[in-house]
Amino acid sequence: MSSYSPGISTQSETVELTVLMPCLNEADTLATCIRKAKACIDHLGLSAEVIVADNGSTDGSPLVAVEEGARVVAVAERGYGSALYHGARAARGRYIVMGDADGSYDFSQLDVFVAELRRGTDLVMGNRFLGGIDAGAMPWKNRHIGNPALSGIGRLFFACPVGDLHCGMRGFSREAFDRMGLQTTGMEFASEMVVKATLLDMRIAEVPTTLARDGRTRQPHLRPWRDGWRHLRFMLLYSPRWLFLYPGLALMIGGAMVGALLLPGPLRITAAFGLDVTTLLFAFAAIVLGFQGVAFAVFARVYALNEGLLPRDPKFERYLERFTLETGLAVGALITVAGLGAAVYAVITWSRAGFGALDARATLRTAIPAVTAMCLGGQIILTSFLLSFLGLRRRR
Secondary structure (H helix, E strand, C coil), rough: CCCCCCCCCCCCCCCCCECCEEEEEECCCCCHHHHHHHHHHHHHCCCCCEEEECCCCCCCCCHHHHHCCCEECCCCCCCCHHHHHHHHHHCCEEEEECCCCCCCCCCCCCHHHHHHHHCCCCEEEEEEEHHCCCCCCCCHHHHHHHHHHHHHHHHHHHCCCCCCCCCCEEEEEHHHHHHCCCCCCCHHHHHHHHHHHHCCCCEEEEECCCCCCCCCCCCCCCCEEEEEEEHHHHHHHHHHHHHHHHHHHHHHHHHHHHHHHHCCCCCCCCCCCCCHHHHHHHHHHHHHHHHHHHHHHHHHHHHHHCCCCCCCHHHHHHHHCCCCHHHHHHHHHHHHHHHHHHHHHHHHHHHHCCCCCCCCCHHHHHHHHHHHHHHHHHHHHHHHHHHHHHHHHHHC
């Protein structure tokens, strides 16, 4: 019998596989997907179930699922990720294979996923570029720009060992799903699953998967540019190093190098072109902005660890344990005092000139580092206090 089941399932040892289909108005194709899945289950002799995680369909999709012998999980919270998350929580199977219910994925290919999962693989990703993409099944901007770019970013930022980061057909063990602690509710759920599995050092494998033209008559739910940005935003937020740390360090190092060249005097590049105090001002501003980036990288990492968004990082935690509020306050105070000293020196120089007009280029070579030191020292002090607050929460 099939029924609506919104709650969390008590996993049964007799069910090896759950085939999970997220659904939002898929009445045109849902029956075919369920039939293919059940035929493959029967062919393989699996103890399995089919779950349709319905996300508020108004076209009769839940009734179609019930008539085809699937179990329907009604998910009130809207979003692709929400449907999959609650559907997986309700699953009874030891393994879960998910796939879209629009007819684009072939549920008669469950055997390759089950074989990999039985080998102990935690996450089995389909790869449409290896299995084959039918003409017109994937928009050109997704196929040649979006997917390769986002998959490349996933490999660069997190070393994700997959070539098709956003394939909608994938399998995972129930134990791996519970360990991932997935949080997102939208399309970025697909990225989060692979990123979390990589960060947790799970076993990940890829299998060839085909992609056909979907059979729906309605407009697709996917919005390439919007959803692509959501995936990119997620990966940036989960990688403070690339979002904040590396750009911040580049600004600080670059600003310091240019500043060191210009502090003694103008730098002549050619007979007609040179750099002077205006460039010096931008160089020292880069140092201040770069420090903010580095500080934000630390804040973001501590917050993610406190909230359980990222797995524990013993090396980073050791660095935090060595940091003390008193050390930060001392360093910040010393830099601030140095800046104040330079400012006092500038005032004394001005007084010796009778507080009259001075050469602006000469005075700015003292004033710019002085102001920068005072700003940087103040930022270090404020950063130290905030890190101390976050550290108190972390230790508790």
